Amino acid sequence: MVKAKVWTLKKHFQGFPKASDFELKEVELPKLKDGEVLLASVFLSLDPYMRPYSQKSLKEGDKMMGSQVARIVESKNPTYHIGAFAVANGGWTTHFISDGKDLQLLPTPWPETLPISLALGTIGMPGLTAYFGLFEICRIKPGDILLVNSAAGAVGTVVGQLAKIGGCKVVGCAGSDKKVAYLKQIGFDEAFNYKTVGSLEEALRKASPSGYDCYFDNVGGEFSDIALRQMKKYGRIAVCGAISLYNDKEPQKGPYVQVPMIYQELCMEGFIVSRWNNRREEGLKALLKWVVEGKIKYHEDITEGFENMPAAFMGMLKGDNFGKAILKM
Numbered sequence: 001m002v003k004a005k006v007w008t009l010k011k012h013f014q015g016f017p018k019a020s021d022f023e024l025k026e027v028e029l030p031k032l033k034d035g036e037v038l039l040a041s042v043f044l045s046l047d048p049y050m051r052p053y054s055q056k057s058l059k060e061g062d063k064m065m066g067s068q069v070a071r072i073v074e075s076k077n078p079t080y081h082i083g084a085f086a087v088a089n090g091g092w093t094t095h096f097i098s099d100g101k102d103l104q105l106l107p108t109p110w111p112e113t114l115p116i117s118l119a120l121g122t123i124g125m126p127g128l129t130a131y132f133g134l135f136e137i138c139r140i141k142p143g144d145i146l147l148v149n150s151a152a153g154a155v156g157t158v159v160g161q162l163a164k165i166g167g168c169k170v171v172g173c174a175g176s177d178k179k180v181a182y183l184k185q186i187g188f189d190e191a192f193n194y195k196t197v198g199s200l201e202e203a204l205r206k207a208s209p210s211g212y213d214c215y216f217d218n219v220g221g222e223f224s225d226i227a228l229r230q231m232k233k234y235g236r237i238a239v240c241g242a243i244s245l246y247n248d249k250e251p252q253k254g255p256y257v258q259v260p261m262i263y264q265e266l267c268m269e270g271f272i273v274s275r276w277n278n279r280r281e282e283g284l285k286a287l288l289k290w291v292v293e294g295k296i297k298y299h300e301d302i303t304e305g306f307e308n309m310p311a312a313f314m315g316m317l318k319g320d321n322f323g324k325a326i327l328k329m
């Protein structure tokens, strides 16, 4: 019998999550049935969606949602061999049982030089979000000027570098000087710390006096209200995330987007990356190739120890992470 350690949602979040909202439990897993596999989490992903989606889909006492790179430790399913690694949606747990349907084996061959945790970041869901958001929603073309916020994070770093590959001028915003320096190092044309610029409006105008063709929005709220007013005619806006709003106790009013959208004839579209699940392989293959060629650089922010999962989650939500936030078991 395997005993799994599991982080549960003890109390629904009220505003920003607190340590007391989580509870660590021990659960005895049943024996494997035919077709099932037992997995041990190796790396757990920390993602912003866990904040709004847990509110929407979890009951108090449920296991916290999330994905991991996990190793198969026992198998009664001929497709999955002991020792293989897979990306799974097992939640915040040390061990779990799967019938194999939700498992994605890592793209093969996986280069020995790359950490397998990248399958949760640049060569995983966040990388695919950047890829499809940029090519399908922003529809970038060479010469476009692109703005991305939360630019030093899992999605943002890939957005900026892909846009450079696509021949764009890229402007990125992030919440610390260290992050800004990194953005410049990986090829962003302009980058600034949105927390320390006196006026966001002026900083955006200085970075691109002629305005923006594309805006990849990870933040929403007030930032978007200001950015929207600097879009060029026929600009495209990919509404990817709204992290500035996820911890609100009450929904905020505004921003009111109609006037700039009409004047500038903008196209603004929200999306969830799973829309392109049928093109997952194409996206992963392209991202893996660019990483191997050194055209996409990555940075991971790794916290060690399963017991630190809630703290790492709260840290990511407030911007402590530099690159993709990961927990190593």
Ligand SMILES: NC(=O)C1=CN([C@@H]2O[C@H](COP(=O)(O)OP(=O)(O)OC[C@H]3O[C@@H](n4cnc5c(N)ncnc54)[C@H](OP(=O)(O)O)[C@@H]3O)[C@@H](O)[C@H]2O)C=CC1
Residues within 6 Å of the ligand: 047, 048, 049, 125, 126, 129, 150, 151, 152, 153, 154, 155, 156, 173, 174, 175, 176, 179, 218, 219, 239, 240, 241, 242, 243, 244, 245, 271, 272, 273, 274, 316, 317, 318, 319, 320, 321, 323, 324, 325
């Ligand atoms: N639509 C989709 O299918 C998907 C959407 N997303 C969304 O993409 C966004 C980025 O996700 P991901 O790259 O994984 O996360 P990140 O790695 O970017 O981590 C979150 C970052 O958000 C920034 N942040 C937190 N609060 C604020 C705030 N009030 N204003 C501005 N920035 C803030 C912090 O960076 P800083 O220091 O710069 O403030 C923090 O590091 C999220 O909104 C997420 O929900 C992600 C995956 C799929």
Ligand SMILES: CCCCCC(=O)/C=C/[C@H]1[C@H](O)CC(=O)[C@@H]1CCCCCCC(=O)O
Residues within 6 Å of the ligand: 048, 049, 052, 053, 057, 065, 125, 129, 240, 241, 242, 272, 273, 274
């Ligand atoms: C207003 C909330 C916006 C959240 C945007 C975001 O970060 C979306 C992330 C999804 C990503 O595209 C693919 C995912 O796996 C994320 C959603 C995960 C949903 C899990 C839902 C589980 C459940 O409802 O039981």
